[in-house]
Amino acid sequence: MLHDLQVWLVTNIIAHSPVANLMRTAWAWPIFESIHFLGLCMLIGCIGTFDLRLLGMAKRVPIAAMHRLIPWGILGFAINASSGLMFLLTEPDQYIYNPSFHFKFLFITIGGLNAATFYLSSYRQIFGANASLNPPLRAKVIAAVSLTAWVSVIICGRMLTFYRPAPCLGQQTSLLLTCAPALERGARR
């Protein structure tokens, strides 16, 4: 069933992609990659430093004050979700059959659910009137998971290139379709 979804996505994106022509111009791909890296820096610089604060760095800064950086981290994530979608909508087979992309998606999901857990479980202790400068252990664990998840997203993102023979053909190997050795090496990125 997941295999069918993968094939359906790749087929339909190739048939109907609204951005493929733009992305195949000489400058579009490198420019969107640069934007993707800038978003990465914003995410780590704002969400990563908030995690480090929860873990005990810059102890004298009120956590609620530090939290004001978070919207900029979320903006970084939004920039990366959009620019990442541009790549996916141009070369869908390179991502949807790519095990490194599967793991990247998994770690993004973990990062997102982990953030949701933070707000559902620790909001009052962190942002309430009697908030302490020392967050509960639960919040520290969440911060450590967050740092690990986002660093793993970077690693998987960088590894994408090394798991995508071009063109990439779906091959039934496991839970998900993954890249089969390419029949012919095309000029595609």
Added chain:
Amino acid sequence: MNIDPFLIWLESTALSQWIVGSESMFAFPGILALHAIGMGFAVGICLALDLRVLGVAPGVRIAEMRRFVPVVWAAFWLNAVSGVLLLIGYPTKALTNPVFYLKLLLIGVGLWLFKRIGRRVFDDAGDERAQSPLVQRLAIVSLVCWVGAITAGRLLAYTYHRLTALG
């Protein structure tokens, strides 16, 4: 000056050949991943400090941002080392491309601005001094430098005209 003999020698070393040729994920892909992680922390925290200077998160006393400075330098050294390894892997690709020198220049200016901003804002009077037109301008130039350094770095994959000297 012809540096080809040096490039050919460097590309023939065992280290260079391992970085480029090894099937191991710890060789080229692993070094590249470390370089991206270092960038995230070093550039990311510099950007966060610039944003703070420009008025974001006003409840955070700027002097306290000083606690994150060691993280910036640790990430910088991670990238200096991983960057040198990448350079040993593909010396011709980088050293014959003007964009590479532009990237180094932008990183140099970015770090110099980081230190200059830090000298002005990492003490008790930091929050006031951060509002001076000079420090505000330094923060904006810093943002521009980091965006430029990231873009130049990414363009290295597209703008080189010689990949190797060995051929």
